[in-house]
Amino acid sequence: MILLVVMALLTGRDPVLDLIRDIPIVGDIISADSTSASAAKCLPAAADTALIGSLIRRGALSETRCLWFVPVPDERH
């Protein structure tokens, strides 16, 4: 327990998380080139389509065509 407290003080994060299976420490990325990400940092979760389009054009979000989808036919007759 003492060791955990010391680790927490030294690293500034909860060491218990390191001991739990398959949990990453969010933000602790070993290879960071976040230049593309700056515009995406502080947006609301419900960003609208225009905003998303703008982010995609600026390279802040990916625009990779997905596999595994189909167009839905027009149901109007």
Place this chain on the structure above:
Amino acid sequence: MSGTDKVQCLLCPFSCVLAPGERGTCRIRLNHGGELVSLVYGLPVAVHVDPVEKKPLFHFKPGSSTFSIACVGCNLGCRYCQNWEISQASPEDVPPVQLPPDEVVRAALDAGCSSVSYTYSEPVVWYEYMLDTARAAREAGLSNILVTAGYINEGPLRELAPYIDAANVDLKGSTDSFYRRMCFATIAPVLRCLQVLSETGVWLEVTNLIVPGWNDSEDDISSLCSTFTGLLGTSVPLHFSRFFPMYRLVDLAPTPVDTLVRARQAARDAGIDFVYVGNATTEGGETTTCPVCGAELVVRHGFSVETMRVSDGKCPDCSTPIPGVWD
């Protein structure tokens, strides 16, 4: 164009139908002008070098390091999610880094890893990034590890499976009602995923997170073991993991260690050869023993391997084959 520009995603059983501007239940697949696009391709939010035991995989290259990546997103909404900060986030919520597939491979090789793991959140929903990275990793001589809840349609799974060497699949419970109440999903696609991975030769291990009051009764464990053996037999490793209060279940206490010990014993009594306990220290709960002579073969402490006695895939004392990928 005669259509409505609506699209239907065929990746997972939710089969979301999306009008332009709408995203799937996973939050990361967007109908952008009549095309479905991924908002997270090449943009992971977690990049780590982990021991393979942390996935957990106990019978796959023990003691090796695995280059672990995750983008935001998940198609389930499990109340107890242990990684909810990223799995339940939208791409705008967590700053990513740019790491295209070839750079993942280069970084994995530079870090001395023997595999790449698609993990932490739900890799199924960032399928295209995972598939391209897995192809590049395979070409570079790296193994690929999938850690998933298994909520994926069979077509995409069969396209992916040839590139996956090992998988740990969460079997969260044994009933449809558990999946509906806890995860807002259904169990049948998960069972099918387990079957397909098993049939296609992917090395498979299964994890069950035991949550107090939700899936911890004797009946729950017995039912889980029965489902497990009926589907996969007795030689696939089963991991019981300890729950810690997170996300929407912060009012629950962590799983008592006794519960995990009893679950392990029940699974062994049900004939399952390799049963482990994780997120808790228990007597022998992380040790691989020979199912025939009982010899201790792999002794682990936490995520480190202290003793490794499996030789040529066999118990050195009685020559019983021990299933796994040991080199």
